[in-house]
Amino acid sequence: MRILITNDDGIYSRGLRAAVEAVKDLGEVYVVAPLFQRSASGRAMTLHRPLRAKLVDVPGAKIAYGIDGMPTDCVIFALARFTDFDLAISGINLGExxxxxxxxxxxAxxxxxxxxxxxPSIAISLEVSREKYKFGEGSEVDFSIASHFLRKVTRAVLRDGLPEGVDMLNVNVPDDATPETEIAATRLAHRMYRPTVEERIDPKGNPYYWIVGRKCREFEPGTDAYALKVERKVSVTPINIDMTARVDFENLYKLLIL
Structure with missing residues (x-):
């Protein structure tokens, strides 16, 4: 089995190292991850400059590259360089x-x-109770329980594959989880944050702006946020990358021609 591991927290993050340690005996592990912190980069790609790659020593990995680009770049690089994989893992991310x-x-x-x-892919994230931990290397965070659940999910996917119609699993582990914490199959909540912009003034009197997120406090039962934040369960959400709405196309057509 060939397993690709990446992490938007960067190749030096302890979460990535914990992921490698969790699955290194389940197959050949290849690591390609950003050289720097790339949280909240979405599916951005680097198209207007060349990428630089650096070999990095990651214990447990067959080979590891740090890329001066985005997480999506790392997956593209890995597929071009090493071709096929049986599983891709992204994480263990600092912060849900x-x-x-x-x-x-x-x-994700x-x-x-x-x-x-x-x-088949797994995105796995560990809830953190303090915001300042989310953009560091994780030196203060214990990844052992998240590693336990990553190994459990990885073994299941390598053994049985993903269910029909499922392209990836999005996994979130509470920061107070134990090996006995219950797993909940969930759907995505509508949203977790309500972004806004804070204006501040620099020493020269000029305004500058920070995008900040206000956390939602109420979540619908059955969602990933409810399972994690209210029930304190490990949420596992099946994701299908076909975002086409399941509607009657004939009715949509009639609406558009009126």
Missing amino acids: NLSTEITVSGT SAAIEAATNGI
Whole structure:
């Protein structure tokens, strides 16, 4: 089995190293990840300059490259360089990736990119209780339980494959989880954050702006956010990358010609 691992927190993040450690005996592990923190990069690609690649020592990996680009670039590079994989893993990300906002996530987007190439994929994220941890290397965070669940899900997917109609799994692990924490099959919540812009003034009196997110507090039962935030369960959400709405096309056609 050939397993590709990436992580939008970067190739030096402890979450990526924990992912490699969790699955290194389940197949040949190849790592291609950004050299720098690339959170919230979505499916951005680097098209207007060349990419630079650097060999990096990642214990447990057959080979590892750091790329000065985006998570999606890393998957494209890996497929061009090493061809086929049996599974792609993106994570373990610092901070949960929930709701339809996973399209913003570099973690989920890397898994989506792999899935568009027919590779079963897992995006896995660990909830963090303090915002300052989300954009670091994770030196203060314990990844052992998230690694436990990653290994569990990986073994199941390598053994049985994904269910028909499922292209990837989006997994979120509570920060207080134990090996006995229940797993919940969920759907995506509508949204996790409500972005806004804060205006501030620099020392010269000029305004500048930060995009910030206000967390939603109420979630519908059955969603990933409800399972993680309310029930304190590991949420596993099946994702299909065909975003076509399941509607009667004839009715849509009639609407458009009136």
